[in-house]
Amino acid sequence: MRRRAEDWTRQLVAQPSVTNTAGEGAFGPWLRRELLKLPYFAERPDQVWLEKTLHDPFERFCVCALVRGQDRVAATVLLTGHYDVVSVSNYGELEALAFSPDALAAALPSVLSAETDALALADLASGEYLFGRASLDMKSGLAAGLALLEEWAESGERGNLLFVAVPDEEENSHGMRSLVRQLPDIERIHELKLLCALNLDAEVDSGSGELGRSVFLGSVGKVLPTALLLGRPTHAGAPFDGVSAALLLAEVLRSVELHPDLMDPHPSEPGPPPVLLQLSDLKPSYDVTTPPGMWCAFNMLLRSRTPEQALAQFRAAVEAGMTAALENIAERARACGAAAEMNSEGMPTLTYAELLERVEKRGGTAALRRLEALARAAAPELDTPRLCQQLTLAAVQEAGLTGPAAVIGFGSLPYPAVELGQDAGSLALLSAVEAGIRAAEAQFGVKVTARPFFPGVSDMSFLSQEDPQSTSAKLLRANTPAWTVRMRLEEETGERLSLPVVNIGPWGRDYHQRAERVYQPYAFEVLPQLLGAVVRARLSAG
Template identity: 45%
Template sequence: MTRWPSVTGSADEASFSEKLRTHLAETAYFKSHPDQLFTVDSHGEPLTRNVVALVRGSGRRTVVLAGHFDTVSITNYGTLAPLACEPEPLTQALLDELRSRPLNGAETKALRDFESGDFIAGRGLLDMKSGLAAGIAALERFAGLEAPEGNILFVATPDEENRSRGMRSLRNALPEIARRFDLDIVGGINLDASSCERDGEEGRAVYLGSIGKFAPFAFVIGRPTHAGYPFNGTSAHRISAEIVRAMDTVPELSDEAFGERSPPPVCLEARDIRDGYDVTTPDRVWLSFNWLTHRRSAGDILGEFRALVSGALQTALETQDAHAARYRNRDTGRTEGLVLTYAELLERLKARGGSAALARLEALDRSLAGGTDPLKVSREIVSAAVTEAGIEGPAVIVGFGSLHYPLVHLQRASTGGSLQGMLQGVMDAAATRHGTSIKFKQIFAGISDMSFFGHRPDAGETGLLAGNTPSAAFTDDAPEGLLSFPTVNIGPWGRDYHQKWERVHAPYTFEVLPDLVFETALAWLAE
């Protein structure tokens, strides 16, 4: 599968599903049961599809094994890009390169790993076609049992590296699949990869949850002025600097839950909204943040972010007023500012411009919907909405600039406690068989399809997010009747995924992992 390129958004990604379906169709089981192997449409042009493969045993209980097949770009391989999807030649080429020049610390570790013979390179081999391979191996092993109890449903999805449109389309189709084949889906195993910089102890793990992600933005509106007369206006840059100072890497804004702590928020983008040069202070500055969470809801995040922005705005205005008073040797008065949510901005837009203004904004959203940069799309829509609404600065608009990835965790499932006990038994037995160690980890730290896998979003939270996310393309339009079931992540481990030195630890990935996935599925079906 690694030799089949599948970079997100490419024609190769779209063609991958048919290659995989054809490959699975050649197995003995699916030659006898062709109706249990099919694809589900996802998105895009050319159309990308999910691959679905069902192996039936007795009864209705079903475990779903899920992984994505899209990969990040191969451009960071440079001159080795033609070998990016050829694991053995690439590994040798990287070895040759590393042996030929002075190395930094990360490169020294990569050389040591490759020379050990335990690591193999390849774009997507770690993230995450090895996970797919483990799921297929477990599926085939289940198909070979004489009288298996329960059913295993294997799914391979596109687009995880962009906005999980593959998993979300599969999630939407799953209720009908369950009805068609009379399945009771009791659990899911996500097969995504993790990283470990030490001897693999942190990588040999079963993850009980996946981190939540919000992308709050602050669209800052100042009052522009000529640089020679700085106190005749209000600096949007000063306001934005105070917002960044209040948000960026502030430890108190991280979450503590499940015995672990999430990273604090970071600023991903800060730019003023103009194309050319002049000596006028900018009237609009865009800020976007990445805020990872272990417990906060959308309402918590929006409320806390608005309060932080309001405080930062007040600090910036008070500081500039104080500077003006000292410069002019007199009291210059107090500058007032305004903070609105994006939903509140839309209300003002409709009050000022009516349905025509709203229609113009919706047309802009449709024209930008194909864009892959959510921050650029959101920035342009908010800027247009501010103009339509006639908002004057100083003011700040706050909302969400990209798709929200919900926090999921086994503890949130009603059967979470008993399932964790079952998992512990499987992990201990597998570790003993293979002479290794396998541990629990609470939160998968990278955003993943697991956020939408078996998770039925809260309707109130979905409405708040949709109302405050400028582009409909970056909201999760979840239909009624979605299935809800507990999930965990069991996948390969390696190092430097997405990077030139991306490599998978072969002994664990190709020996322990398929066994662990298979035995976990069996135990879950027997619960």
């Protein structure tokens, strides 16, 4: 399967399917045409089709290809991954070559530095890596799935393979969030029983490949806790007449950023601490008045803790930082011989849901409708965190809230943490993974490791769905200001499919960077065979 995996990788990489561009929209129809050239699908064109993504401002498609086994059983394994890619602007003068691996490899030495890019240059000289945008993330993973699909079509083995390539993982996972709502109908129409899903995303390994050769039995979750920190603006010449929003921010950062107490305490693999992803003041222009407030957003990964627990931890940290800031201001005022009355007892830290209660109490349903209208009007112009910021600011004004105070919430699409459970389907998939690893190790003489969590957020989060009526789901909805305009798919109450899922993909280095590259021996030789061994083991178990 090596030749097929490499050929598919090169064909897929050549397609400029950057997220939210015409290239992404064109990819689905292109891949369908390519699949219809294969003898199996040329004879069965109804087994390759496009699913248009739901509630999507862009026209793009999930590409579905079904290969049936020798006997018409329902048992089916889903192979899936995303085909959208990040921007190529960071290639600079080589941007035009980003989707041409050979031309890019020839040109890269002219822009790489022996001091800062020694590993990339060594990998280039080795000939063992294929360079190019999405060579790693994640078109070589899709290519391994397609190589297995071709082999399955020729072998006539028992059981079915459903390959689905989805758009938009890089921004909002819109493709997968749409697909899980379309899979129930796909099952019924094609008389399938989906047993599990194998996601084909890539891992990064800057060493020998020992970490890269991994099967992930789950995927981390993510929330983006936000804080709007309201001070009291004052003239720069009389700083102690107000409350410095900048100092509030500084102390909140000290309480949250990289704090070990805010790590997820999962017993097998504790998560990293939170890191700041966004901050801004709220001044539209320059003057000598201190900022009225500051906005910040943090990346917080989830393994075992729930969104409720994450928000409670974040709230406690924000409250501690706000209290420390007021104490700091009072101490510095005394040192400067100024008077500053600072009392933290009446200083509120509200969730966005609690803020909306104040809005309704003060302005009634008319005020809530004004916020809803703002959300609809601003949604086309702003990304989700900025939209959440503007809606929080508007709600503060509607509520008449003044500083010092804090409003916390969530500022992006939540990614639920997923891991294999103790149900029969999960245990059967785990057994298949273990059998597949043993087969690959015996065939290729390399060690493959099963690890608990894929370290980056992934589409896996949406293949194993939690109950939309759960406490966590309700909390997220109530405290994400942009929810109703950004998470329309989550607002739907229709059927959605939930499957046990693991990640089995290639490894390489520097994804999303100009030296992005995939390690070819593993991606083209080991990975397709490993996938095949896992699929056979799972289908043979019934």
